[in-house]
Amino acid sequence: MVGKIYLVATPIGNLEDITLRAIRILKEADIIVAEDTRQTLKLLNHLEISKPMISYHRHSNEDKKMEIIEQVEKGKQIALVSDAGTPVISDPGEEIVQTAIERGIQVIPIPGPCALISALIASGIDAKEFTFLGFLPLNKKLRKEKLNDIESAKNTVVLYEAPHKLKATLTDLSEITEDRKIVLAKEITKIHEQYITGTAKELMEKMEEPKGEFVIVIEKNNKEKIDIFENMTLEEHYEYYRRMGKDKKEIIKQIAKDRNVKKDEIYKQFIKD
Numbered sequence: 001m002v003g004k005i006y007l008v009a010t011p012i013g014n015l016e017d018i019t020l021r022a023i024r025i026l027k028e029a030d031i032i033v034a035e036d037t038r039q040t041l042k043l044l045n046h047l048e049i050s051k052p053m054i055s056y057h058r059h060s061n062e063d064k065k066m067e068i069i070e071q072v073e074k075g076k077q078i079a080l081v082s083d084a085g086t087p088v089i090s091d092p093g094e095e096i097v098q099t100a101i102e103r104g105i106q107v108i109p110i111p112g113p114c115a116l117i118s119a120l121i122a123s124g125i126d127a128k129e130f131t132f133l134g135f136l137p138l139n140k141k142l143r144k145e146k147l148n149d150i151e152s153a154k155n156t157v158v159l160y161e162a163p164h165k166l167k168a169t170l171t172d173l174s175e176i177t178e179d180r181k182i183v184l185a186k187e188i189t190k191i192h193e194q195y196i197t198g199t200a201k202e203l204m205e206k207m208e209e210p211k212g213e214f215v216i217v218i219e220k221n222n223k224e225k226i227d228i229f230e231n232m233t234l235e236e237h238y239e240y241y242r243r244m245g246k247d248k249k250e251i252i253k254q255i256a257k258d259r260n261v262k263k264d265e266i267y268k269q270f271i272k273d
């Protein structure tokens with residue numbers, strides 16, 4: 001009989017945040033696949049569970065994945081965990097899930113803590129519709145694309161961020177989010193848990209040396225900016241920004257962004273006219 005793969009959510013800080021079912025599955029599993037076995041060992045020791053473990057992290061290769069799949073096909077029950085929270089969500093495991101499904105192996109989620117959901121529900125920001133973007137890419141072009149998405153987002157946006165990159169991310173957000181409300185959910189479920197609210201600019205001032213773990217929750221863009229520009233001629237659009245005191249270069253850049261076209265196209269239009 002083929003085994004099953006259980007995706008087991010584990011605490012994101014407070015060790016009490018583990019479900020009865022998660023404990024049972026960890027106890028019953030033949031093998032625990034862990035992102036970092038040393039980290040998972042702390043949890044297992046706390047729960048007084050002793051199990052064989054296999055490590056599977058973001059740098060694990062195809063062979064490692066197949067080694068795990070083969071164990072399931074031999075009949076082993078696998079519990080897959082990440083260092084904290086829900087596996088697969090900005091954590092390893094997705095490739096194992098995909099291959100398992102392709103090979104007809106049953107994959108069963110064991111729901112529990114997830115930093116993005118905890119941050120969202122405690123933020124006070126509209127949680128009816130939201131977009132989760134994970135970590136912002138470091139690659140300039142990809143980052144710009146994501147920032148553009150955030151700028152025009154018509155629903156709440158949730159991001160993960162490492163503490164040493166938080167200031168850079170807030171700086172980027174300050175250029176696109178204007179007065180939109182942002183909540184930094186810090187150290188959720190831990191001793192120094194805190195929810196810090198402000199605009200990106202205000203938060204940059206408050207967060208001198210960010211320490212701990214953070215989720216960023218950003219209010220949607222409530223402004224119907226695009227519609228205003230749609231009904232304007234290019235000249236009116238130019239004049240709109242000129243009155244704000246922007247110089248020609250800035251205006252062209254802004255118009256291109258508003259109209260979702262390349263800067264060159266706007267330049268050409270002005271030369272033609």
Ligand code: SAM
Pocket residue numbers: 012013082084085086087088089090091113114115116159160161162185186187188189190213214215
């Ligand atoms: N899979 C995990 C989950 O379900 O939340 C997320 C893993 S991701 C690699 C780690 C990121 O999640 C951190 O950089 C931070 O943005 C967020 N995070 C995890 N635990 C947190 C906590 N206790 N408080 C605030 N943010 C947390």
